[in-house]
Amino acid sequence: MATATENLTSKDVLTDLRLFLQGVNREKQVSNQALTKSALYLLQTLPVARHAVFEYLCNVFEEAVQIQMKQLQFHEFNQDDLGESSNALDSIIQDAxxxxxxxxxxxxxxxxxxxxSWSLELLGHLSGKYSTHRGVPHSGSLNELLQLWMTCKPTKSLIEVATECFAAMVKGAPEVCVDSLLEASVKYSPHFDWVVAHIGSCFPTTIITRVLMSGLKDYYQHGGKPGEGHMSSDDKMPKMASAVGILGHLASKHGQDIRNALMKLFEASLTAESEMIRKTTIPFLLKLASLSPMLLNILTTDLINALTPEVLNQLNTILSQWKNTSHQEYESFLLLVVHLVIQSDIGAYQVLQFFLQAAIPTGTEAKVIHEDIQDTCSFLIDQLLREVQSAVYHRQNNGMVEVPFLASLTPKVKELTRMLLQSDGMISLWLMKLLSYVALYSGEECTSEILVCIISEATNYRQLSRCLDLQSTVEVKLGDVLPCTIHRLVDMLNTQQMDNVKQLLGNLLCLVQWESTSHVAKEYRSLYQYCIHQQWESFLPLLTNSDTKIAITMLKIINIVKLPKVLSSPVTLTLCSSLSELFFRILEIEDSKTAFEMVTVCKQCMKQLINSSYVQTTILRFFIEALFTKEISVLFGGKIDPSSLASEKDTYTKLKEENMKHGLSLTLPRSHSSVFHAGVIGKGLKPRTHVQVLKQVKNNLYQEHAKIKLIFGKIRTCSKSLLKHLPP
Structure with missing residues (x-):
């Protein structure tokens, strides 16, 4: 402590002590300036008077704050008296x-x-005392509260003193100042939060690091020791909540510093010599995450990325003793992990990937990751699915339960579905359950997206069966999921958003074929046949697809789902035109076996259409008109006029524009070639008459005979009922 200088005598100290006591006890009228001067003199010369002097200074600061609050409350009235008192106290505070x-x-x-310690205690006392005062913002408005107290001269001076103390101790004894800050925060929170925010912003790295270490020490001392048969509770660790609050205040501007500090603490625990740090860090970090969504988001992103196979094996070595000594407590620890995963709304997909890869590793990781780690991750996945199932079904009963984990996975359903299609074994079963819960949680739109992904990307029957498995699980709750799925498929097909149209239609054909032949299909609430039948007109554009196989596949689906008995005239014309065009495209196929199978599909569709004379007449008209077109007549031995092969431009030409072109050209001697256009205006010269005649199309006589037989068979089929009504 500071000692008196040589020229000071004990008589001077005694005089100031008597003056101070008389002024404080109001035994004698002593001015504030003289009393403060004596108090500060005693603080320098008489160490035992320190507590009394600090108590007096507390009264001075409190009186100054009281005047400031009155000025804030009665700012519209005359404040001359208050202003004089405030100025006098400001001078005293400045000297102190x-x-x-x-x-x-x-x-x-x-x-x-x-x-x-004194300044922080006084700041906490003043903040709490005037928290309900008129004009003081609510404790939740941290920025407004900070602005108010920083414009108040007494509290501003106090926090400057506290900040100076932190600056002096930050290198030598940072744990002392952080402990004082935590104790004051525990005692006066949330009114003390503005002090924490200000000091923390001045020394972010030091405050964050020391707060974590102080919280870890408090966690270890108050029941957070792994293996002692009991888990710590929040009421036994007051500094934990305070540490979370401090980190929460610093997160907005110093989030990256918090991330770095948490990861350094975790990495240090893997190689630390201290048993306290090595065994307690992971439970401590999880406890922090359970108290703060912000810290949980950090752990579900940064920490997951740091858990390499080597790190997992190190953790297994550290936690194995805990598992052996207190298995029940260890399971409680794992259940806390599951609870945190369910509450995570950021990084849920990465957490799931990590669990799956660690539970059933592949490649070189299968030899690196210890079997205990694999068993633990399998246990975590099973528990996670149980908790999610309970939450989903509970949500269906009251509709109020939120599951952040499932909400975070909803945008990732395509990735999860592709992972399901590529997996097998336990991973396939886990993903199937999880996708079912995501579908039930998110509704019909999400479920239809999953079904569309399966139908469009499944490459074998095993993968396609996942579609039926999901349907059987969710359609009890989501009755309109199949119509929504077909509607989504139609939109994607008509807007050409898919590259694998052939694969999609092939899978859709497999589904409707299975429904038409399997008795098990009756157990399903909705059928693809019925849903496609309701929207069959939307599939008609596929019949004119340039790929004949796509058109035939779509026609097979229509044959199974059956056409409506009554068709409107526009739909009839569109369907008849598409069938006629498709039929003649099939005749161009060289493989006779393939062509015959496709023609059979067309005949099956036509048999559904010839129930009315109007449809029969329409089909006959399209067939007969097509036979006389030059592109199709060639298939039946027809000849092409050579003059029709000359290239012609179909562009519309304006005479004025052509004359302007000639006007811009060079002036030539007048002749018949410059005065008159030698040809058709806008189309150049007339075609020459000596164009080489096209060679006669060489068709195999057998193929030509078969095609003629097919076309007459079609005409006979379409006109069978019409002939009965013709006059003899």
Missing amino acids: CGVLFNFIKTNPAAWAPIIS
Whole structure:
């Protein structure tokens, strides 16, 4: 402590002590300036008077704050008296802070901890006392509260003193100042949060690191020791909540510093010599995450990325003793992990991938990851699915339960579905259950997206069967999921958003064929046949697809789902035109076996159409008109006029524009070639008459005979009923 200088006598100290006691006890009228001067003198010369002097200074600061609050409350009235008192106290506070700053500068090791603890305690007391005062913002409005107290001269001076103490101790004894901050935060939170926010922003790295270490120490001392048969509770660890609050205040501007500090703490625990740090860090971090969504998001992203196979094996070694000594407590720890995963709304997909890869590793990881780690991750996945199932079905009963884990997975359903199609064994079963819960949680739109992904990307019957498995699980709750799925498929097909149209239609054909032949299909609430039948007109554009196989596949689906008995005229014309065009495209196929099978499909569709004379007449008209077109007549031995092969431009030409072109050209001697256009305006010269005649199309006589037989068979089929009504 500071000692009296040589020229000071004990008589002077005694005189100031008597004056101070008389003024404080109001035995004698002493001015505030004289009383403060004596108090500061005693603080420098008489160490035993320190507590009394600090108590007096507390009263001075509190009186100054009270005047400031009155000025804030009655700002519209005359404040001359209040202003004079405030100015006098401001001068006293300035002198007191000057002495305190001098103490901190000359002897920081002795004075900084004392002054820091006193100033923080006083700030907490003042913040709590005036928290309900008129004009003071609510504790939730941190920025407004910080602005108010920083414009108040007494509290601003106090926090400057506290900040100076932190600056003096930050290198030598940071744990002392952080402990004082935590204790004050525990006692006066949430009214003390503005102090934490200000000091933390001045020393973010130090405060964050020391807060974590202080919280870890408190966690270890109050029941957080792994293997002792009991888990710690929140009421036994007051500093935990305070540490979370401090980190929460610093997260907005120093989020990256918090991430770095958490990861450094985790990495240090893997190689630490201290048993406390090595065994307690992971439970401590999970406890922090359970108290703060912000810290949970950090752990579900950064920590998951750090869990390599080597790190997992190190953790297994550290936690194995805990597992052996207290298995029940270890299971409680794992259930906490499951609870945190369910509450995570960021990084849920990465967490799921990590669990699956660690539970059933592939490649080189299968030899690296210890079997205990694989069993633990399998246990976590099973527990996670149980908890998710319970939450989903409970949500269906009251509709109020939120599951952030499932909400975070909803945008990733395509990735999950592709993972399901490519997996087998336990991973396939886990993903199937999880996708079912995601579908039930998110509704019909999400479920239809999953079904569309399966139908469009399944490459074998095993993968396609996942579609039926999901349907059987969700359609009890989501009755309109299949119509929504077909509607989504139609939109994707008509807007050409898919590259694998052939594969999609092939899978859709397999589904409707299975429904038409299997008795098990009756157990399903909705059928693809019925849903496609309701929207069959939307599939008609596929009959004119340039790929004949796509058109035939679509026609097979229509044959199975059956056409409506009554068709409108526009739909009839469109369907008859598409069938006629498709039929003649099939005749161009060289493989006679394939062509015959496709023609059979067309005949099956036509048999559904010839129930009315109007449809029969329409089909006959399209067939007969097509026979006389030059493209189709060639298939039956027809000849092409050579003059029709000359290239012709179909562009519309304006005479004025052509004349303007000639006007811009060079002037030539007048002749018949310059005065008159030698040809058709806008189309150049007339075609020459000596164009080489096209060679006669060489068709195999057998194929030509078969095609003629097919076309007459079609005409006979379409006109069978019409002939009965013709006159003899």
